[in-house]
Amino acid sequence: MDNYKREDLLSLLPYKPAKEKEVIRLHANESPYDLPEDLKEAIFERVRKENFNFYYDPSCDELKEALSSYLGVEPEKIFVGSGADEIIYDIALAYAGPGREVIIPVPSFSSYEIFSAVSGAKVIRVPLLLDEGPEGCIWKLDLPKIKSHFKKDEPQVMFLCNPNNPTGDYFNDSDIFELLEDFNGIVAVDEAYFEFGGKTLINMISQFPNLVIIRTFSKVFSLAGLRIGYAVAEENIIEEFYKVKPPYNVSLFSQIAAVEVLKRMDWVEDVKEKIIRAREDLKAKLKKLPGVTVYPSSTNFLLCKFDMPRDVVHQKLLEKGILVRKPEGKEVENMLRISVGTAEQNELLVKAFEDILK
Numbered sequence: 001m002d003n004y005k006r007e008d009l010l011s012l013l014p015y016k017p018a019k020e021k022e023v024i025r026l027h028a029n030e031s032p033y034d035l036p037e038d039l040k041e042a043i044f045e046r047v048r049k050e051n052f053n054f055y056y057d058p059s060c061d062e063l064k065e066a067l068s069s070y071l072g073v074e075p076e077k078i079f080v081g082s083g084a085d086e087i088i089y090d091i092a093l094a095y096a097g098p099g100r101e102v103i104i105p106v107p108s109f110s111s112y113e114i115f116s117a118v119s120g121a122k123v124i125r126v127p128l129l130l131d132e133g134p135e136g137c138i139w140k141l142d143l144p145k146i147k148s149h150f151k152k153d154e155p156q157v158m159f160l161c162n163p164n165n166p167t168g169d170y171f172n173d174s175d176i177f178e179l180l181e182d183f184n185g186i187v188a189v190d191e192a193y194f195e196f197g198g199k200t201l202i203n204m205i206s207q208f209p210n211l212v213i214i215r216t217f218s219k220v221f222s223l224a225g226l227r228i229g230y231a232v233a234e235e236n237i238i239e240e241f242y243k244v245k246p247p248y249n250v251s252l253f254s255q256i257a258a259v260e261v262l263k264r265m266d267w268v269e270d271v272k273e274k275i276i277r278a279r280e281d282l283k284a285k286l287k288k289l290p291g292v293t294v295y296p297s298s299t300n301f302l303l304c305k306f307d308m309p310r311d312v313v314h315q316k317l318l319e320k321g322i323l324v325r326k327p328e329g330k331e332v333e334n335m336l337r338i339s340v341g342t343a344e345q346n347e348l349l350v351k352a353f354e355d356i357l358k
């Protein structure tokens with residue numbers, strides 16, 4: 001059977017989600033807040049009236065209308081997928097593929113590499129630069145290195161995560177514009193964490209017709225379990241995604257839930273405010289601990305560097321019932337990525353750290 005396997009995928013490792021039970025989940029950058037009961041009820045009430053035996057809207061029209069109002073973008077420029085993950089997959093399938101190259105500044109979100117490789121494309125990883133200057137720690141794009149891989153006569157794809165997972169903050173605006181200007185191909189800017197930082201390039205899609213914005217309902221909208229993401233781009237880019245997507249990729253439950261959550265922006269705003277407040281509070285407390293460096297964040301997680309080996313810190317936290325993430329990559333090898341939880345969870349985390357690091 002091994003003969004039947006794709007040779008180019010032999011060394012690819014599948015994504016390994018953590019499966020720990022009964023822990024405080026600070027490893028997956030989820031929202032710590034589930035939907036309130038009345039909002040769940042509004043979703044169930046609508047779902048109950050639907051025919052489960054029929055396929056549901058393959059183009060997600062009601063959700064695109066709702067997103068159009070939220071974003072101030074025409075529905076034709078919006079494409080909905082089963083999580084931002086599927087959007088990344090569709091970008092790779094539609095615009096990368098065999099014989100093409102995908103440029104990815106690293107460390108970053110692992111799906112870019114996995115789905116690019118699965119599409120058959122060649123992945124080019126360009127390490128970020130860390131500037132530990134007087135203004136704090138800033139992760140920067142290595143513009144000359146990235147540009148050295150540009151091919152003027154062959155279309156390529158580039159993924160930029162902004163703010164970046166796992167480093168936590170935005171890249172320099174002018175660096176991104178420079179790349180958008182010079183690149184011969186699709187630039188996918190992943191704004192999964194947009195709501196926690198507030199900066200977006202959505203309003204630039206007409207100026208840069210090669211720009212695709214990626215967003216998700218898994219973070220501030222608290223719907224990670226229902227798998228909803230979307231892309232925003234000019235229509236002639238979006239058209240290509242419809243060619244590669246599975247026909248009924250977003251379930252009726254997920255489409256309805258997303259529409260109903262968008263009707264409750266007061267609740268979403270409240271979640272956002274609570275998470276941002278908790279992030280700043282957690283950051284201040286972690287910074288006071290001995291041997292810990294905390295990087296700037298415009299997301300719902302904090303990247304921290306430790307004087308102690310990170311495996312030890314990770315394991316000791318786990319023994320205390322707290323799961324955090326060991327991000328992959330040489331650049332972040334003694335760091336942990338910690339999702340911001342509720343105020344109570346964060347308090348337990350700080351207490352655990354005080355114990356471990358003393």
Ligand SMILES: Cc1ncc(COP(=O)(O)O)c(C=O)c1O
Pocket residue numbers: 028029082083084085086109161165190192193215216217218224227228229
């Ligand atoms: C940068 C980034 N993009 C995309 C995703 C995946 O989002 P989704 O749950 O919508 O697939 C994540 C998840 O953590 C992420 O960090």
